[in-house]
Amino acid sequence: MTIAVPAQIAERRSLKIDFTWPVLITFALLLCVLVILPVTWLVIYSLSSVDEVTKAREFTLAHFANLFTDPEFVNPLITTLVVAVSSSTACCVIAAPMGWLVARTDLPYTRAIRALVTASFVTPPFLGAIAWEILAAPNSGLLNQLYRFVTGAEQGEYLFNIYSLPGLIFVIACYTFPYIFVLIANALDRIPGDLEDASAILGGKTWTTAWKVTIPLALPALLAGVLIAFLQAMILFGSPAILALPAGFHTMTTKIWSLFQYPPKPELAAAASLPLLVVTVLLLRGQAMILGRKGYSIVGGKGADPRLIKLGWFVVPAMGFVAIVLMMPVFLPYFALFNAAFSPIATTLLTPLNFTLHNLHFTFFELSSTQVALKNTFILGSLAATLGTVLALVISYITAREAVTGHRFLGFLATAPIAIPGIVLGVGLFLSYTRPPFVLYGTLWILLIAYITIELPAAYQQLQSAFRAVHSELEDASRILGATRLRTLRDVTAPLLRTSVIATWCFIFVSVIRELSAAIMLFTSETKVVSVLIFDLKESGDLGAIAVLGLSMLLLTFTVVILMNRIPGFGGTRLRNT
Amino acid sequence: MRGGLSRRNLLKGAGALALGLPAARVLAAAPPASAITPALVEAARKEGKLAYYTSVDLPMAERIARAFEAKFPGIAVRVERTGAERLFQRIGQELGSRIHAADVVNSSDAAHFIVWKRQGLLAPYVPEDVAKHLPPAHKDLDGLFASFRIMLSVIAYNTDLVKAGDAPKSFADLLDPKWKGKLVKAHPGYSGTIMTATQQLARDLGWDYLEKLARQGVMQVQSASDPPKKLALGERAVQADGNEYNVLQLKESGRPVEPVYAAEGTPLIVGPNGIFKTAPNPNAARLFQNWCFTAECQQLIVDVGRLRSPHPLAKEKAGRKPFKDIKTLKEDPVAVEKQSQEIKTRYSRIFKV
Numbered sequence: 001m002t003i004a005v006p007a008q009i010a011e012r013r014s015l016k017i018d019f020t021w022p023v024l025i026t027f028a029l030l031l032c033v034l035v036i037l038p039v040t041w042l043v044i045y046s047l048s049s050v051d052e053v054t055k056a057r058e059f060t061l062a063h064f065a066n067l068f069t070d071p072e073f074v075n076p077l078i079t080t081l082v083v084a085v086s087s088s089t090a091c092c093v094i095a096a097p098m099g100w101l102v103a104r105t106d107l108p109y110t111r112a113i114r115a116l117v118t119a120s121f122v123t124p125p126f127l128g129a130i131a132w133e134i135l136a137a138p139n140s141g142l143l144n145q146l147y148r149f150v151t152g153a154e155q156g157e158y159l160f161n162i163y164s165l166p167g168l169i170f171v172i173a174c175y176t177f178p179y180i181f182v183l184i185a186n187a188l189d190r191i192p193g194d195l196e197d198a199s200a201i202l203g204g205k206t207w208t209t210a211w212k213v214t215i216p217l218a219l220p221a222l223l224a225g226v227l228i229a230f231l232q233a234m235i236l237f238g239s240p241a242i243l244a245l246p247a248g249f250h251t252m253t254t255k256i257w258s259l260f261q262y263p264p265k266p267e268l269a270a271a272a273s274l275p276l277l278v279v280t281v282l283l284l285r286g287q288a289m290i291l292g293r294k295g296y297s298i299v300g301g302k303g304a305d306p307r308l309i310k311l312g313w314f315v316v317p318a319m320g321f322v323a324i325v326l327m328m329p330v331f332l333p334y335f336a337l338f339n340a341a342f343s344p345i346a347t348t349l350l351t352p353l354n355f356t357l358h359n360l361h362f363t364f365f366e367l368s369s370t371q372v373a374l375k376n377t378f379i380l381g382s383l384a385a386t387l388g389t390v391l392a393l394v395i396s397y398i399t400a401r402e403a404v405t406g407h408r409f410l411g412f413l414a415t416a417p418i419a420i421p422g423i424v425l426g427v428g429l430f431l432s433y434t435r436p437p438f439v440l441y442g443t444l445w446i447l448l449i450a451y452i453t454i455e456l457p458a459a460y461q462q463l464q465s466a467f468r469a470v471h472s473e474l475e476d477a478s479r480i481l482g483a484t485r486l487r488t489l490r491d492v493t494a495p496l497l498r499t500s501v502i503a504t505w506c507f508i509f510v511s512v513i514r515e516l517s518a519a520i521m522l523f524t525s526e527t528k529v530v531s532v533l534i535f536d537l538k539e540s541g542d543l544g545a546i547a548v549l550g551l552s553m554l555l556l557t558f559t560v561v562i563l564m565n566r567i568p569g570f571g572g573t574r575l576r577n578t
Numbered sequence: 579m580r581g582g583l584s585r586r587n588l589l590k591g592a593g594a595l596a597l598g599l600p601a602a603r604v605l606a607a608a609p610p611a612s613a614i615t616p617a618l619v620e621a622a623r624k625e626g627k628l629a630y631y632t633s634v635d636l637p638m639a640e641r642i643a644r645a646f647e648a649k650f651p652g653i654a655v656r657v658e659r660t661g662a663e664r665l666f667q668r669i670g671q672e673l674g675s676r677i678h679a680a681d682v683v684n685s686s687d688a689a690h691f692i693v694w695k696r697q698g699l700l701a702p703y704v705p706e707d708v709a710k711h712l713p714p715a716h717k718d719l720d721g722l723f724a725s726f727r728i729m730l731s732v733i734a735y736n737t738d739l740v741k742a743g744d745a746p747k748s749f750a751d752l753l754d755p756k757w758k759g760k761l762v763k764a765h766p767g768y769s770g771t772i773m774t775a776t777q778q779l780a781r782d783l784g785w786d787y788l789e790k791l792a793r794q795g796v797m798q799v800q801s802a803s804d805p806p807k808k809l810a811l812g813e814r815a816v817q818a819d820g821n822e823y824n825v826l827q828l829k830e831s832g833r834p835v836e837p838v839y840a841a842e843g844t845p846l847i848v849g850p851n852g853i854f855k856t857a858p859n860p861n862a863a864r865l866f867q868n869w870c871f872t873a874e875c876q877q878l879i880v881d882v883g884r885l886r887s888p889h890p891l892a893k894e895k896a897g898r899k900p901f902k903d904i905k906t907l908k909e910d911p912v913a914v915e916k917q918s919q920e921i922k923t924r925y926s927r928i929f930k931v
Contacts, residue, residue, distance in 0.1 A: 072926075072927075137811075137813050138813075139812055139813050139814065140808075140811040140812045140813040155739060156760075163797065244931075245798060245800075245931050246797050246798050246799055247797075247798075248796075248798055248929060248930045248931050249930060249931065250930075250931060258767075260667075261663070261664070261667055261767055261922075262663060262666055262667035262670065263919070264667070264671070345810065345811060345833075346811065347811050347812070347813075362637065362640075366637070366640045366641075366644060367636070367640060367657075368640060368643060368654075368655065368656045368657045369656070369657070369658070372656070434674075434675050439675070439676075441675045441677070442672065442675055442677035442679075524668070524671075524672055524677055524679065525629065525631070525656075525658040525668065525672070525679050525680070526629075526679050536659070536660055537636070539660070539661065539664075539768065539799075539800040539801050539804070540635065540636055540659070540661075540800070540801035540803050540804055541799065541801065541803065541804035541807040541808065542636055542637075542807075543807075545636075
């Protein structure tokens with residue numbers, strides 16, 4: 001998915017075009033504005049303060065001193081690290097065996113399992129967090145009610161308390177494990193069967209082969225997955241805002257957000273954002289190093305199909321394990337949302353007697369923000385997906401075909417936003433676009449820029465690998481037969497890339513719909529999106545309306561995904577290099 | 579302000595404090611009262627829409643909007659609801675970026691109107707009912723705003739989880755160890771109601787009370803309308819603060835919740851309405867502001883919203899404790915305005931969020 005695979009430098013015939021420099025400069029400038037402008041303002045703000053008398057901006061290190069000494073910031077920083085380490089470890093423990101079961105054993109229903117993992121990936125984490133409140137709030141949670149009902153435990157006793165550090169870690173893990181699962185499953189899919197055959201021929205038993213050959217080959221992907229899970233857990237805003245604040249603690253993202261409450265302290269917020277940025281950059285470097293060094297041994301070279309290990313009787317516990325894992329992000333939360341949408345009270349079990357359409361009516365016919373938010377979300381989703389795909393397409397064409405000199409710099413710029421967490425980008429864009437020359441705050445444009453910037457790296461990497469998969473020989477053949485470059489693109493390259501382009505479009509669309517952390521910094525009353533509306537409703541405790549909006553959001557997402565094909569990497573085979 | 583006073587006098591007293599003005603001063607700068615005229619309706623209809631920024635509980639806010647739309651077809655009301663403190667920040671940020679989206683504003687933190695008035699952001703406009711019926715203490719002398727709703731922040735409990743005899747009677751009772759882990763409360767950094775209530779409690783009971791309360795392991799939610807909802811879910815047994823009107827709404831729809839009017843006195847909150855000078859739909863804004871103060875709308879907020887009204891013609895519903903019988907704490911928006919930063923900082927230090 002979002003793995004930074006360094007460009008493989010094959011000495012290929014360089015296809016220079018006439019307007020090399022204009023293209024490069026235009027796109028480089030565009031990317032600079034997208035990426036460098038917000039980061040620059042972040043750095044300037046974090047290192048300065050406004051003098052009360054002269055109103056001039058002056059250099060200071062006070063914000064950073066404050067950040068690393070005041071327990072009000074040190075505690076959230078520590079909490080964030082604890083959350084990120086524990087949830088990525090938990091993800092790894094769950095997702096790695098599951099990925100192996102799905103890719104390498106004769107476990108049945110693997111298509112369905114992969115589809116359900118996709119479902120947990122497209123579920124917005126904040127929606128999952130709200131659903132888990134309905135399930136596992138200590139007193140009213142459906143699961144705790146069930147526990148008391150079954151065991152006859154006293155009122156006030158509970159099995160789970162979602163408003164706690166472990167609760168938060170659990171919910172974050174629920175929605176980050178797909179990242180590891182996908183990387184592991186795809187890596188295992190790619191391991192050629194002949195390597196395992198070799199082990200078998202040399203006398204290795206099934207399990208020895210798995211332990212000595214398969215697992216070591218998958219290890220780089222696992223490490224990469226853990227890093228991504230760590231990053232996701234670190235930069236998530238919605239889940240901690242929903243689960244940590246009621247329990248009385250902050251993470252870095254909620255702290256940064258709270259610095260924008262009245263009176264806003266943008267300088268301190270900028271300073272608090274930079275550690276997240278630095279950690280992200282460092283981790284991504286680490287990930288690239290790991291992948292760069294080891295990942296290649298298994299890429300390329302068509303081998304025999306992977307050998308599936310026969311599970312035998314072990315299929316029963318294996319299936320049970322997978323079912324339980326999938327209960328957590330998908331079945332249980334969806335059930336909770338459905339219950340909340342049609343029951344008079346979110347935590348009262350739905351029966352035919354208490355079934356009500358009140359929430360549906362309220363959300364669609366009384367709530368005046370619903371239409372605006374749905375419209376904005378849809379416009380932004382489609383525009384960001386379209387423009388993002390076009391931008392990624394052009395850049396990946398240039399880099400994959402090495403069409404202009406300096407293409408690597410373009411590739412770097414397109415990948416760079418991956419290092420900017422959503423909330424940090426939100427702060428940066430807010431600082432950049434509330435002042436001349438670009439006053440975009442209050443318009444949909446600022447959100448559009450945010451979304452395109454956030455999704456560009458993933459889109460670029462997907463399309464770049466797709467371009468690599470289409471061998472330039474095909475294009476060359478067309479050119480040799482007399483077609484122009486444009487005609488070649490239209491008749492040869494475009495049809496071959498169609499699926500990838502659609503998949504990328506879908507990926508951006510879905511990601512935009514579930515995005516909250518940048519939007520929460522940038523919206524105004526007229527540019528509200530559904531995720532922000534749900535968060536607003538959450539703060540006043542309107543669970544029924546949230547459930548209805550959340551389910552509509554999921555419905556929209558799944559419709560788009562199903563209509564437009566599939567998300568790359570999740571069960572699809574079209575984007576593989578082999 | 580004890581029970582012996584008449585309701586009108588009580589409201590007058592509360593309002594005088596609410597607006598921070600000596601009740602004796604003569605109306606000087608306020609423009610003449612305006613009625614709802616066909617010309618105004620026509621002008622409003624030409625604009626066709628307005629944005630109502632409010633902190634009242636969302637279903638109530640939408641209900642007000644729909645009632646207005648039914649009365650004046652062709653004028654769509656878009657409700658922008660969030661906590662009063664959030665709203666104040668959002669409006670400041672929007673106006674600071676020259677985004678003029680808000681027409682009419684209603685905040686549960688009366689101190690915000692002191693700030694907006696000082697900054698010259700409000701447009702003078704006196705609806706007929708405000709001039710005719712509202713006690714002088716409930717209207718701004720310059721005609722910039724008037725009290726739209728009166729609220730109480732009450733203790734309440736879930737009657738399934740707590741027997742009436744065991745229920746807390748006072749704020750002091752909440753500090754009993756038996757309530758540890760069973761309390762829920764809202765946040766003054768989000769809610770204007772809670773900001774105002776916190777100022778009164780800190781003044782009358784001391785910060786010491788809040789520090790002890792924080793040690794009770796309270797569940798911290800944001801909006802003042804959320805604690806009653808958490809009680810109704812059965813998530814917590816007792817709310818340390820939260821809207822009386824949400825408790826009454828839930829109680830009257832059959833949910834197991836019961837308000838408690840604390841022995842020390844219940845925090846009193848006034849939520850004024852005003853129009854921004856920069857309103858993009860000035861006529862629709864005037865029409866809406868005017869209609870908000872009619873006996874019709876005021877009765878609606880009493881009957882449906884279970885709010886308390888400053889309008890003398892709005893009748894209280896039978897079965898609810900009459901406002902005059904409730905011992906309230908003194909409201910002091912001037913002090914809230916001065917102390918709000920300190921309250922937020924101190925509160926977040928004590929409660930960690």
